[in-house]
Amino acid sequence: MAKSKGKTKKARGYAKGTVSQKWGFLRRMLExxxxxxxxxxxxxxxxxxxxxxxxxxxASPLEESNTLNQEELTQVLAxxxxxxxxxxxxxxxxxxxxxxxxxxxxxxxxxxARALQLGDLELDHTNPHNxxxxxxxxxxxxxxxxxxxxxxxxxxxxxxxxxLAELLRCYLAYLHVAKSGTIWxxxxxxxxxxxxxxxxxxxxxxDPALKWxxxxxxxxxxxxxxxxxANLGRRLSPKSFRHAFCTxxxxxxxxxxxxxxxxxxxxxxxTQQVYGRWAQxxxxxxxxxxxxxxxxxxxxxxGEPEAAARLALYDISLPS
Numbered sequence: 179m180a181k182s183k184g185k186t187k188k189a190r191g192y193a194k195g196t197v198s199q200k201w202g203f204l205r206r207m208l209e210x211x212x213x214x215x216x217x218x219x220x221x222x223x224x225x226x227x228x229x230x231x232x233x234x235x236x237a238s239p240l241e242e243s244n245t246l247n248q249e250e251l252t253q254v255l256a257x258x259x260x261x262x263x264x265x266x267x268x269x270x271x272x273x274x275x276x277x278x279x280x281x282x283x284x285x286x287x288x289x290x291a292r293a294l295q296l297g298d299l300e301l302d303h304t305n306p307h308n309x310x311x312x313x314x315x316x317x318x319x320x321x322x323x324x325x326x327x328x329x330x331x332x333x334x335x336x337x338x339x340x341x342l343a344e345l346l347r348c349y350l351a352y353l354h355v356a357k358s359g360t361i362w363x364x365x366x367x368x369x370x371x372x373x374x375x376x377x378x379x380x381x382x383x384x385d386p387a388l389k390w391x392x393x394x395x396x397x398x399x400x401x402x403x404x405x406x407x408a409n410l411g412r413r414l415s416p417k418s419f420r421h422a423f424c425t426x427x428x429x430x431x432x433x434x435x436x437x438x439x440x441x442x443x444x445x446x447x448x449t450q451q452v453y454g455r456w457a458q459x460x461x462x463x464x465x466x467x468x469x470x471x472x473x474x475x476x477x478x479x480x481g482e483p484e485a486a487a488r489l490a491l492y493d494i495s496l497p498s
Contacts, residue, residue, distance in 0.1 A: 205222045244414075246414070277292070280294070284314060296353075299315075301346060365391065366396065396415070
């Protein structure tokens with residue numbers, strides 16, 4: 179029998195994806211054993227493949243078509259708010275605009291926003307100088323019936339803008355009346371009687387009396403008509419709103435480090451690799467924001483016969 183010219187699987191080693199999958203399973207299994215009281219601690223919690231030197235490929239830069247600018251984000255949120263006002267009787271019309279705002283105005287991931295509980299909202303928080311600084315504590319995410327910590331295993335606090343804070347307060351007032359007793363910001367019906375989500379839900383040992391958050395499939399179903407009504411000329415996903423938060427903040431001059439912390443990235447290098455093209459010095463970002471609000475002629479009319487009449491429309495007069 180002729181020998182194989184290629185290396186055996188043992189000699190080649192596993193692919194990076196296979197190693198990460200097996201390592202993740204081992205780490206989660208040990209974590210479950212710790213929670214069950216079988217072992218005192220998880221020995222793999224701070225370890226990683228490759229002897230602690232995690233092999234990382236540079237993150238791909240974001241394409242401009244996968245995000246929204248300030249005008250487009252405002253347009254989508256306005257459409258969602260209009261639908262909520264028009265169809266106030268429909269429960270979904272109310273939470274869709276809040277879900278979109280959490281991703282577009284606070285940078286939450288889709289699963290993080292859906293898994294928020296009422297106790298995570300700290301809208302009356304003040305800093306040591308007694309200045310109101312509302313914030314949200316992001317400490318869990320949901321995916322196919324699995325409730326776990328956010329990506330990279332780190333919880334974080336995100337800032338809440340005045341617009342988002344007011345929107346959340348209005349939604350909470352409705353929620354306390356319509357859904358009294360729930361712990362979820364977006365309460366759902368719970369997983370179906372059969373299927374992968376139900377299996378994961380039951381395996382997680384969750385208390386059925388606490389119900390469950392809105393399912394990913396249900397949320398996508400109700401977000402789709404809003405995105406179609408916006409008619410932006412391209413296909414967008416819920417993640418596009420998280421991208422929009424980051425690109426708009428950087429364009430306005432926020433630092434990469436601040437945006438990286440708000441987004442929950444592993445480190446600032448990821449933010450630089452993905453969103454670096456939108457980064458602006460703070461002064462330049464403020465200048466761009468100011469110029470966009472000014473009524474400035476698009477071109478010069480100097481030397482043309484009707485120059486004075488055209489410039490008068492912008493309250494500009496030629497020197498005599």
